[in-house]
Amino acid sequence: MKPIVHRLLAASLMAAPASALAQSVEELQIRAWRETYETVAWTPEANAVLNPRGNRYGINLKCTAFSGNSVGIVVERSKKSDHPVAAYRGQSGPYCAPRGVGLIEFTDGSRWLGEVANRFNNWNLHSLPYPNGLGELRKADGSAQILRVRDKDKGPYGWDVVQVVSASATTAGDPNRPVAWLTRPAAADWARLRPATGEGRVVLTCAIAANGGIRCETAESVSPELDAAALALSGLYKVDMAAEKDRVGYGFKLPFRFDPPADDDS
Numbered sequence: 001m002k003p004i005v006h007r008l009l010a011a012s013l014m015a016a017p018a019s020a021l022a023q024s025v026e027e028l029q030i031r032a033w034r035e036t037y038e039t040v041a042w043t044p045e046a047n048a049v050l051n052p053r054g055n056r057y058g059i060n061l062k063c064t065a066f067s068g069n070s071v072g073i074v075v076e077r078s079k080k081s082d083h084p085v086a087a088y089r090g091q092s093g094p095y096c097a098p099r100g101v102g103l104i105e106f107t108d109g110s111r112w113l114g115e116v117a118n119r120f121n122n123w124n125l126h127s128l129p130y131p132n133g134l135g136e137l138r139k140a141d142g143s144a145q146i147l148r149v150r151d152k153d154k155g156p157y158g159w160d161v162v163q164v165v166s167a168s169a170t171t172a173g174d175p176n177r178p179v180a181w182l183t184r185p186a187a188a189d190w191a192r193l194r195p196a197t198g199e200g201r202v203v204l205t206c207a208i209a210a211n212g213g214i215r216c217e218t219a220e221s222v223s224p225e226l227d228a229a230a231l232a233l234s235g236l237y238k239v240d241m242a243a244e245k246d247r248v249g250y251g252f253k254l255p256f257r258f259d260p261p262a263d264d265d266s
Contacts (some may be wrong), residue, residue, distance in 0.1 A: 044072035054128035063096035106242035109140030132175035180243040202230040
């Protein structure tokens with residue numbers, strides 16, 4: 001990702017003052033992470049389900065001391081849940097414990113995209129991701145802040161803000177705010193619907209429907225097979241109408257990046 005950031009800086013920021021340059025570097029880093037972890041094409045090496053307290057269930061053969069570098073996590077919720085985490089997708093360390101960079105989805109519709117840590121414990125397999133470092137905290141109303149934070153390390157779930165790098169003024173009344181989603185396609189949906197061959201970027205033009213779905217048609221085509229896959233995936237998006245009730249009919253573009261299929265070495 002560093003070469004991307006450097007090319008963008010060379011093209012547009014060469015004459016910027018030092019303070020603006022430092023802020024722009026962080027914004028470009030967030031953009032690079034967004035293009036990785038907020039695309040439907042991203043697929044983790046392992047998947048895990050956590051119980052309401054954030055602990056992993058029993059043995060998962062893909063989550064060991066020698067497990068891979070990425071994980072998709074879904075957290076079950078109940079009255080015992082004493083944290084706000086609903087899901088995670090991103091980098092991980094041993095035993096699929098989140099570590100590095102990733103996307104945390106919270107139960108109130110907000111999200112953290114950025115650096116994360118964990119409080120993994122071998123005794124109870126605690127595997128929740130915790131914001132820790134540089135990242136963007138985006139609320140359900142579309143407002144966002146780029147922050148540097150520090151995990152509290154112990155005690156209740158949370159973090160301390162070390163620095164506010166930048167903040168947007170986007171609110172629920174902004175007609176161009178990002179769409180608030182209830183559900184989006186999962187990795188399993190992507191694997192099921194992706195054609196066996198072909199690569200490229202399909203772009204759909206979509207509109208929010210009153211029932212919470214989205215109506216889409218192809219704007220930038222690659223092939224009939226990939227176009228059909230993108231349209232099928234778009235049908236799995238559900239809009240949070242509590243946040244978007246004022247935007248029925250709102251139009252937007254929805255891109256899908258289809259990378260080359262992985263080689264099958266078996």
